[in-house]
Amino acid sequence: QVQLVESGGGEVQPGKSLTLICKSSGFTQDYYAIGWFRQAPGKEREGVSCISSRDGSTYYSDSVRGRFTISRDNTKSMVYLRMNDLKPEDTGNYYCAADRFGPLITAQSMCAPGAQAEYDYWGQGTQVTVSP
Numbered sequence: 001q002v003q004l005v006e007s008g009g010g011e012v013q014p015g016k017s018l019t020l021i022c023k024s025s026g027f028t029q030d031y032y033a034i035g036w037f038r039q040a041p042g043k044e045r046e047g048v049s050c051i052s053s054r055d056g057s058t059y060y061s062d063s064v065r066g067r068f069t070i071s072r073d074n075t076k077s078m079v080y081l082r083m084n085d086l087k088p089e090d091t092g093n094y095y096c097a098a099d100r101f102g103p104l105i106t107a108q109s110m111c112a113p114g115a116q117a118e119y120d121y122w123g124q125g126t127q128v129t130v131s132p
Contacts, residue, residue, distance in 0.1 A: 002026035002121055004096050006125055007126055008021045010129070012086055013130070014130055017085070018083045019083070020036070020083065021079075022079040029098070032098040032121075033105075034053075034096055034098050037094070037095045045116065047115070049068055050070070050107045050111040057106070058107050059108040068081060089130075092127075094126050098120060
C-alpha cells in the first residue's frame with residue numbers, strides 16, 4: 001500500500017524551528033521527486049520546497065528561501081523539511097507529495113501551482129502553527 005505520512009508539525013512561537021518528516025512506503029522513493037506544499041486557511045495550496053530524484057536539486061519559494069532546508073534520505077525513505085526562524089505567515093497545513101517527473105523537469109517546476117495535479121501520491125498533512 002502506497003503511503004506518504006507527514007510528521008513533526010506543532011505550535012511554536014515566532015523565531016523557533018521545526019523539522020517536518022515525510023515518510024514514504026509502498027514505493028521506491030529513490031525514483032520520485034518529493035515536494036512540500038502548504039495551505040493556509042482561506043488560501044490556495046502553494047509549493048514551499050521541492051527536491052528532485054535525479055540529482056537532488058532543490059527549489060524554495062521566495063517566502064522560505066534562506067530559512068527552510070529540504071533534504072532526503074532514500075535509505076530511510078524519508079524527506080525532511082527543516083524550518084528555521086518561523087513566522088506567523090508560515091502557519092498552515094503542510095503536505096508532502098511524490099511523483100516520477102521526467103528528467104527535464106526542474107525542481108522549480110515541480111513546485112509550480114500547475115504541477116500539483118501531476119503528483120501521484122499525497123500525504124494527509126501535518127499542521128504548523130506559528131503564534132506568539
